[in-house]
Amino acid sequence: MPMTIPSTDWSDYQAFLAIARTGQLAKAARLLGVDPTTTGRRLRRLEAALSTTLFEQTRSGQELTEAGETLLQSVEQMAAAAGQISERAVAGDGLTGTLRISASEGFGCWFLARHLTDFQARHPHLAIDLVASSGFLSPSRREADVAIMLSRPRKGPLVAHKLSDYTLGLYASRDYLAARPAPEVPADLDEGHALVGYIPDLVYAPELRYLDEIHAGLQATIRSPSITAQHSLVASGAGLGVLPCFMAESDPRLVRVLAECRITRSFWFVTHQDIRKLPRVTQFRQWLDETVQLGEDVLMPGRRAPMDSAA
Known part of the structure; x- marks a missing residue:
């Protein structure tokens, strides 16, 4: 009480x-x-x-x-x-105050940051904090107004809705493939190939444990908790790695290998139930829903193409 x-x-x-x-x-x-x-x-x-x-x-x-x-x-x-x-008082002048957004490093840096200027232009008096990192701030503890998470929260005073699916694939650099035969089947990854991936005890979400979905028993030998670092490692020829397609497809240094190895994950929009109706939250949610829908081909390239799913 x-x-x-x-x-x-x-x-x-x-x-x-x-x-x-x-x-x-x-x-x-x-x-x-x-x-x-x-x-x-x-x-x-x-x-x-x-x-x-x-x-x-x-x-x-x-x-x-x-x-x-x-x-x-x-x-x-x-x-x-x-x-x-406060927000109703200034409704005529647009949104004010601060909107703090927590997002995974990949989505925050490689998708959201590239579109956020549009939302900021619509609401120039609103300060926007984008926290894109390996891990999430907690909407339950009000560390963030909004979190873009990899799964629907199972507990806490939160409301969530699914933003979008996205796909990941296995990639290598052109230089890497020029030095050795490309794998033709997943079992080839056991022989003579270096793998880039996450450090097992620093994986911040179970949805990021996906090497077994490509081939049972695969383990990364060059590891980082940062997906941006993993992208750089793969692009520099350090090894093959699983990357979000919205990151990898825009990099001309990278080539998709084993195209049948298609992994599907999801993004969820999460906020605290007490602030879900605040104008800055509702308007950001509406804008993000529209932006994600327009970016469907980037998040899910080849979605309509028939291929097996490893997810």
């Missing part, structure tokens, strides 16, 4: 919310754009006003107490309401 909120400075509640979302005082301070001392002072002031302890100090950072968990429900509602009021 939500806690009764005493009248105090809204910045104190913002500090509490940032600490709850990030789990660390220093990270919360960076999120707020203030120093950790200020964030700590605001938290202590709020705890004094409530006469309770909101966090416990642990080795990893700050963890919510039972009172903190109760307060979080109310403050999340306050933050969502404040965001809706």
Whole structure:
């Protein structure tokens, strides 16, 4: 049940919310754009006003107490309401504030970043944070407004819908293939070929474990947690590698091998249920749906061509 909120400075509640979302005082301070001392002072002031302890100090950072968990429900509602009021007030002038987007490195850097200027041009007063990395910020903890993920979340206060499927294939550089025979069947990959792929214990999503879908028992010998680094390795002739087609097909240095080895995965649009109706979220979702639909041939090249699927 939500806690009764005493009248105090809204910045104190913002500090509490940032600490709850990030789990660390220093990270919360960076999120707020203030120093950790200020964030700590605001938290202590709020705890004094409530006469309770909101966090416990642990080795990893700050963890919510039972009172903190109760307060979080109310403050999340306050933050969502404040965001809706702010965006409605400026609706005539377009979107304002900040939209933070978390996306996989490949989709963020190789697809979304190439189209995002169109959305920014439509909403020039909106600041856009694009966090494209090996891993995702958490919409559940409100580290991001939107996350483009590789699977539908199974738990948490989240809403999700499927954006699109995309395909991956096996690629090699022209120089690599000039130095040795191209594999004709998947079993050929066991003999005399180097494979580029992920570091097994640093794979951040199970959907990225796909070498066995090409040929059972395949293991990468040149490895990186970064798909951009893997792309560079394959393009430089270090070995063959599985790459998203939307990355590889635009690189003239690369050649598709074993075309029958077609792997299919999906992108999901995920946001926190409390902010799903905010104009900046709904308009970004609509724009992204349209952009992905227009880019279907890039995400799923040869989709209508008859071929076997390894997915």
